Amino acid sequence: MAxxxxxxxxxxxxxxxxxxxxxSFGSHPDIIWWTDHESGDLSDWTGSVPPGxxxxxxxxxxxxxxxxxxxxxxxxxxxxxxxDARDYPLAARNGPLPVDVYCSAWYYLPEPLRPKSYWxxxxxxxxxxPYDTGSFRDEVNVSFTTRPDGSVGTRxxxxxxxxxxxxxxxxxxxxxxxxxxxxxxxxxxxxTGEVDVWQDGExxxxxxxxxxxxxxxxxxxxGVVDSLTTAASQLYIDDAxxxxxxxxxxxxxARE
Amino acid sequence: xxxxxxxxxxxxxxxxxARSAGVAVSFALLFGWxxxxxxxxxxxxxxxxxxxxxxxxxxxxxxxxxxxxxxxLRIELSRRSLEVCPHTEDLPASPPVAVVTLLSxxxxxxxxxxxxxxxxxxxxGRTIRLGSIPEDARALAIAQAADEALRGVSATPEPxxxxxxxxxxxxxxxxxxxxxxxxVRLAVSIGPMLELAPTAFTAAGKTVLAPAxxxxxxxxxxxxxxxxxxxxxxSTDFVFDSVSISQFRLPVDASFRLVLxxxxxxxALDAGAVLALLREEYAPAHRAHQEVEAGARAGLxxxxxxxxVPFMGASIEVLPSPFDFRFAPMGSIGHTSSLWxxxxxxxxxxxx
Numbered sequence: 073m074a075x076x077x078x079x080x081x082x083x084x085x086x087x088x089x090x091x092x093x094x095x096s097f098g099s100h101p102d103i104i105w106w107t108d109h110e111s112g113d114l115s116d117w118t119g120s121v122p123p124g125x126x127x128x129x130x131x132x133x134x135x136x137x138x139x140x141x142x143x144x145x146x147x148x149x150x151x152x153x154x155x156d157a158r159d160y161p162l163a164a165r166n167g168p169l170p171v172d173v174y175c176s177a178w179y180y181l182p183e184p185l186r187p188k189s190y191w192x193x194x195x196x197x198x199x200x201x202p203y204d205t206g207s208f209r210d211e212v213n214v215s216f217t218t219r220p221d222g223s224v225g226t227r228x229x230x231x232x233x234x235x236x237x238x239x240x241x242x243x244x245x246x247x248x249x250x251x252x253x254x255x256x257x258x259x260x261x262x263x264t265g266e267v268d269v270w271q272d273g274e275x276x277x278x279x280x281x282x283x284x285x286x287x288x289x290x291x292x293x294x295g296v297v298d299s300l301t302t303a304a305s306q307l308y309i310d311d312a313x314x315x316x317x318x319x320x321x322x323x324x325x326a327r328e
Numbered sequence: 329x330x331x332x333x334x335x336x337x338x339x340x341x342x343x344x345x346a347r348s349a350g351v352a353v354s355f356a357l358l359f360g361w362x363x364x365x366x367x368x369x370x371x372x373x374x375x376x377x378x379x380x381x382x383x384x385x386x387x388x389x390x391x392x393x394x395x396x397x398x399x400x401l402r403i404e405l406s407r408r409s410l411e412v413c414p415h416t417e418d419l420p421a422s423p424p425v426a427v428v429t430l431l432s433x434x435x436x437x438x439x440x441x442x443x444x445x446x447x448x449x450x451x452x453g454r455t456i457r458l459g460s461i462p463e464d465a466r467a468l469a470i471a472q473a474a475d476e477a478l479r480g481v482s483a484t485p486e487p488x489x490x491x492x493x494x495x496x497x498x499x500x501x502x503x504x505x506x507x508x509x510x511x512v513r514l515a516v517s518i519g520p521m522l523e524l525a526p527t528a529f530t531a532a533g534k535t536v537l538a539p540a541x542x543x544x545x546x547x548x549x550x551x552x553x554x555x556x557x558x559x560x561x562x563s564t565d566f567v568f569d570s571v572s573i574s575q576f577r578l579p580v581d582a583s584f585r586l587v588l589x590x591x592x593x594x595x596a597l598d599a600g601a602v603l604a605l606l607r608e609e610y611a612p613a614h615r616a617h618q619e620v621e622a623g624a625r626a627g628l629x630x631x632x633x634x635x636x637v638p639f640m641g642a643s644i645e646v647l648p649s650p651f652d653f654r655f656a657p658m659g660s661i662g663h664t665s666s667l668w669x670x671x672x673x674x675x676x677x678x679x680x
Contacts, residue, residue, distance in 0.1 A: 094663075095653055095654065098615060100655035326656065326658075326659045
């Protein structure tokens with residue numbers, strides 16, 4: 073009887089030819105940190121693995137919300153509630169980052185964002201002793217901008233690299249669709265520095281040279297915004313990761 | 329004719345090798361070659377064991393037919409340690425166990441009349457028709473019929489047990505070409521094996537190679553049968569960029585077997601189901617999993633010989649439901665192989 077059952081199970085397995093079985097081995101060794109926000113709060117940003125992180129809401133809103141998400145049910149919502157003034161709603165991971173590091177996140181704009189002059193949604197910040205809240209300099213950033221045809225685009229700038237790094241490929245930012253921005257950042261206090269930016273897997277910026285005041289760098293997402301020209305002020309962020317290698321536009325994150 | 333036939337037989341012996349030499353000698357004796365030459369030939373029977381006095385009678389026999397029948401009958405009777413000697417007028421050293429007369433005056437019909445000398449008048453024989461038998465199989469058919477007729481004669485009373493012949497039959501006698509249909513064979517094979525899983529079937533960075541030992545037990549009846557095989561190997565690594573997953577795999581299969589033979593060459597085709605015990609380990613995280621995967625297997629084995637034979641084999645395993653290797657947060661980075669190829673060399677031992 074047991075033999076019959078075994079053969080029946082075997083025949084079924086052969087005939088169906090499919091199985092959802094898998095082996096889970098935990099976090100990938102190339103991933104330094106990641107979040108899919110499915111904890112429902114900001115704990116992945118502020119805690120998780122060392123050295124942790126922090127939230128800077130400014131006068132605006134930085135929180136994990138349910139409903140619109142790339143993976144699962146939760147995502148990070150950054151909303152600028154100071155349309156007429158400079159504000160800095162940010163979620164950050166502490167430094168020091170590895171000298172060579174990839175920082176990736178997926179973004180969603182319900183409507184086109186129209187800052188008066190800039191909305192840095194990706195920011196690398198350097199710190200110097202004594203590493204307190206005032207001992208920093210904003211370095212490389214990726215900002216939303218308005219392209220000549222009116223669509224939303226991106227721009228890379230930094231104190232050392234200039235106000236606008238020429239793009240390798242000028243791509244529009246999709247509206248009401250998740251898109252990925254992945255940055256390779258080689259912290260450089262001299263000419264060894266390098267910054268590469270991919271949008272949905274396509275290289276859009278590549279620049280080398282000094283890009284940081286110190287070798288202590290940290291990564292932030294959200295907004296450093298001067299002011300807004302329209303009412304639209306929301307940016308959703310999900311599936312963020314810091315990694316040793318380029319991820320590319322991977323499928324939505326999964327826990328095990 | 330007596331002078332030309334031995335020359336012809338000598339040429340046959342040279343052309344066909346040692347196997348034909350005995351036949352040539354027998355025919356030389358049968359046709360009364362000259363005395364000097366006869367004295368130089370080996371005697372028949374050569375040993376002190378039992379022997380059959382074979383007498384060709386009738387007008388339908390050709391020398392070539394007689395030669396073929398003698399050769400085939402020698403093969404048949406060698407299993408019972410009986411020697412076959414074409415009839416001569418010389419006085420043998422010992423009396424034959426039986427005299428077999430093959431009578432044929434019609435090319436399509438042969439009468440077989442065996443008799444034991446102790447049972448005077450106890451003749452019993454049989455006639456076989458050759459018309460439906462291919463030309464090249466007639467000698468074998470006559471020899472087998474003569475063997476059966478001799479067994480019938482010897483059924484009562486039982487012939488004396490013959491001591492082993494001092495000179496056993498030549499070892500280069502051809503093996504029987506028609507095996508009894510009811511012969512059951514047991515075969516056990518073992519040998520080193522190399523299994524490989526191409527990258528296209530794992531998504532790994534390189535082909536996975538797994539040295540192992542293959543053990544297989546097969547039972548066949550004539551051309552069909554079954555086999556059970558197991559492959560014992562060491563752990564092997566699946567490498568996906570910076571991730572290396574160690575896999576221990578123990579496949580066991582049960583297969584239907586088809587056997588094809590051509591002389592000493594045997595081909596065995598196995599097809600069946602395979603179950604494999606899997607143990608996957610990612611050492612840096614100290615995480616391991618065990619599972620059983622199911623699939624189909626086909627294998628082809630070629631061997632040469634009869635009892636203890638070398639073999640070489642190739643196999644393919646198809647696993648339709650491979651297991652994903654998952655890491656957070658990206659998900660699957662690859663999977664267990666959905667196909668394994670195997671190559672083996674080794675030895676096989678067979679029993680009947």
